[in-house]
Amino acid sequence: MPVLRIMACGSVDDGKSTLLGQLLLAASAVPDDVLASLQGSAHATGSRDSAIDPSFLLDGLIAEREQRITIDIAWRTFMLGERRVVLADVPGHQEYTQNMVTAASLSDVALVIVDARAGLTDQTHRHLRILRWMGTRAIYLLVNKMDLVGYREDAYRTVVDLSLIHI
DSSP, X not given: OOEEEEEEEESTTSSHHHHHHHHHHHTTXXXXXXXXXXXXXXXXXXXXXXXXOGGGGTOOXXXXXXXXXXXXXXXXXXXXXXXXXXXXXXXXXXXXXXXXXXXHHHOSEEEEEEETTTXXXXXXXXXXXXXXXXXXXXXXXXXXXXGGGTTOHHHHHHHHHHHHHHO
16 A cells, blocks of 8 residues: 655744644544544633634644644544555644754655745744655645735745745
8 A cells, every 4th residue: 555654844833733624624534532532622711613723633742732833743533535644743833843953864755834924934944854864755835814914925035036046
């Protein structure tokens, strides 16, 4: 059975966990009991609606949820047709870069998530260099949070143009 290993990397708070959580939901790759548990957690924490935070599908450690950061690599697997897809959500904090290196060594594809407001940070540059050094076969730049810049093309272009220098 073919396996596709995809990692999401980038700087702190660029939306890696949320994006992968949304992918899992879109692929119907979240078991019903997990969804029910997360919806129950939303009610227990006083959330105004029953919507779950997609990042919680990956940030499983209590410390990660409390601090709203990723600390360890979160691995999730699901089937897409005849192919097994393995997702790796890696931390964006500099002090956890070694976890990003581990995921890069095992991944076929890297999704480099960039917040449109912040652009390419030092950590994003670091992740791009590591991906090149590790020989990652495919690197895709995803400009996230475009809604927060009013979907302005110049904001998108700035991120893309700067990234081309580093990929």
